[in-house]
Amino acid sequence: MSSTRLRSRAALYFVLAVISVIVLVPVATVILTAIKSKADFYSGMGVLSLPSHIYWQNFINAMTEGRLGRYMLNDIIVSFLKVPIGILVEALAAFALTRLEIKHRTGIFIFFLLGMMLPFQVALVPLNIIFSDLHLINTYFGLFYVYVGFGISFGILILRGFFKTIPKDIDEAAWIDGCGKFRLFWNIVLPIARPAVATLFIMDFLSTWNEYLLASVLITDKNMRTVASGLMTFMGEHGTDYGLLYAGVLISVIPVILVYIFFQRYFVEGLAGAVKS
Amino acid sequence: MKVRRRIDFGAYAFLLPALIIYLSVIIAPTIYSFVLSLYRWKGVGTKKFVGLHNYVALFTADPVFLTALKNTFIWVILTLVFTMTIALILAVLLNGSFKGRTFFRGLFYFPYVLSLIVTALVWNWIYNPTAGFLNGLFKAIGLTSLQSNWTADPKISLYCIFVASCWQGVGQPMILFLAGLQTVSVDVLEAAKIDGASKFKSFFVITIPLMRETFVIVIATLIIAAMKVYDIIAGMTGGGPSNSTQTLATYMYQQTFMYTNVGLGTAIACVMFLLMLVIIVPYITFTAKEE
Numbered sequence: 001m002s003s004t005r006l007r008s009r010a011a012l013y014f015v016l017a018v019i020s021v022i023v024l025v026p027v028a029t030v031i032l033t034a035i036k037s038k039a040d041f042y043s044g045m046g047v048l049s050l051p052s053h054i055y056w057q058n059f060i061n062a063m064t065e066g067r068l069g070r071y072m073l074n075d076i077i078v079s080f081l082k083v084p085i086g087i088l089v090e091a092l093a094a095f096a097l098t099r100l101e102i103k104h105r106t107g108i109f110i111f112f113l114l115g116m117m118l119p120f121q122v123a124l125v126p127l128n129i130i131f132s133d134l135h136l137i138n139t140y141f142g143l144f145y146v147y148v149g150f151g152i153s154f155g156i157l158i159l160r161g162f163f164k165t166i167p168k169d170i171d172e173a174a175w176i177d178g179c180g181k182f183r184l185f186w187n188i189v190l191p192i193a194r195p196a197v198a199t200l201f202i203m204d205f206l207s208t209w210n211e212y213l214l215a216s217v218l219i220t221d222k223n224m225r226t227v228a229s230g231l232m233t234f235m236g237e238h239g240t241d242y243g244l245l246y247a248g249v250l251i252s253v254i255p256v257i258l259v260y261i262f263f264q265r266y267f268v269e270g271l272a273g274a275v276k277s
Numbered sequence: 278m279k280v281r282r283r284i285d286f287g288a289y290a291f292l293l294p295a296l297i298i299y300l301s302v303i304i305a306p307t308i309y310s311f312v313l314s315l316y317r318w319k320g321v322g323t324k325k326f327v328g329l330h331n332y333v334a335l336f337t338a339d340p341v342f343l344t345a346l347k348n349t350f351i352w353v354i355l356t357l358v359f360t361m362t363i364a365l366i367l368a369v370l371l372n373g374s375f376k377g378r379t380f381f382r383g384l385f386y387f388p389y390v391l392s393l394i395v396t397a398l399v400w401n402w403i404y405n406p407t408a409g410f411l412n413g414l415f416k417a418i419g420l421t422s423l424q425s426n427w428t429a430d431p432k433i434s435l436y437c438i439f440v441a442s443c444w445q446g447v448g449q450p451m452i453l454f455l456a457g458l459q460t461v462s463v464d465v466l467e468a469a470k471i472d473g474a475s476k477f478k479s480f481f482v483i484t485i486p487l488m489r490e491t492f493v494i495v496i497a498t499l500i501i502a503a504m505k506v507y508d509i510i511a512g513m514t515g516g517g518p519s520n521s522t523q524t525l526a527t528y529m530y531q532q533t534f535m536y537t538n539v540g541l542g543t544a545i546a547c548v549m550f551l552l553m554l555v556i557i558v559p560y561i562t563f564t565a566k567e568e
Binding site (some may be wrong): 093120124150156184199212227249 | 285287288289291292294295296298301302303305306307309310361367370373375377378383384385387388390391392393394395398399400402405410444446501504505507508511512521525526529530532533539542543545546547549550553556557560561
């Protein structure tokens, strides 16, 4: 390697290191706050200094007093309802839009796309009114149903893009073999689309887990809150106990970080797919 | 071989579940919002029809609404100028082949998987005037004059929140740009190099124009997200101090759910929707043309 190349490589690593510090410092401050006891916290030591010992009680308190365990359970229930059922509904529609005889398919597709761009706010008040009348406020079903609705546009966009790349010859062969529409969908097209489904599964899980606005309006009962809106009440109730709050923040992101570490390639590939399609 | 050529009602059954949910969650409530925005209503009791009065009131007699409108536009501009540029620079840095490329990619994208509420809580702590990292840092390096109240200072509050939002969100456009850079053929760039074009010049003259489609997607997604900005502001300032960080979304929430001015709140939501349409229509036209 020539010396100029060596120098530019060193400059690159320097820049990347600086950016990495910017990404990681906020995370470090949160971790170092979460492991401090109140005594350590008020002893005047700096934000980034290590306490003499790790104060695990913050994490225990966050789960019990802070009810974070309950919030996470609620989020898991809603996510595990929303994600698979949502994807099934979106895949059925995307299948019809790409492989069945449908009139005005582009028009219908664009109609579905509109939802991706509408602000949640524009549907918020009527949903709140209707859900109150139907006693769906504070129910898993209510939140799940709204999440499916707001996910439809993005899901159809991604799945339709992928379904279009599957050759039509497969359909013809299947029709000739006497394969029905649903079997073509379920046994042939959906398995081929596994990479797109996997990507969608992960992105959907993240956005469901992280959603705040709808969850804070449609859920008012303490025991039914999900993680994002639960953490916010946490701040109000335990405003001064920073150790507890940030222990809660750390626990709440564990599922997200695990999903990210294990399925990282789907994020990159999935988004790249969206650009190409 | 033509196997089937008749109107196929079975095919529409596949669309039905998505259509029913979509109409009931999104389309019908949106239409109902427009109707509600024409009434004066406190959420309970009788509705009084006032025509376009809510809209007139917003634009002529409500300084907070105008602040919210201005802040939303500022947010869109900040996103396009800073988030997009930083994302593009990061993508270019990470596009070469060198050791650790995948690691840095993963690291820079990572904040994007955190919720905006978590981001808000994390950065509240960075900005905390008494015990936060930022003021502590300035104290440690002897620049106490740079200490500030950050999000509690109405003059800079919005920009402080934006920095947090940029920290969280830059990974998404970065990945899109990286994907876009992959589609630019190496041969073209080689040819330009042989013709004597500098790296810098060929980036602006060749690479960027070839990434036109990527730019459209990035710009559209960034604008759409910026117009809706809510969670991070709700988590950091709730629109304060003294309404200096209100956006359309936070003000809509406040009018509707805190002051129960349902008519006014839905009118704000409808303004958001109409502004959004101005962006959506050209975007959809573009997407449809590419089909």
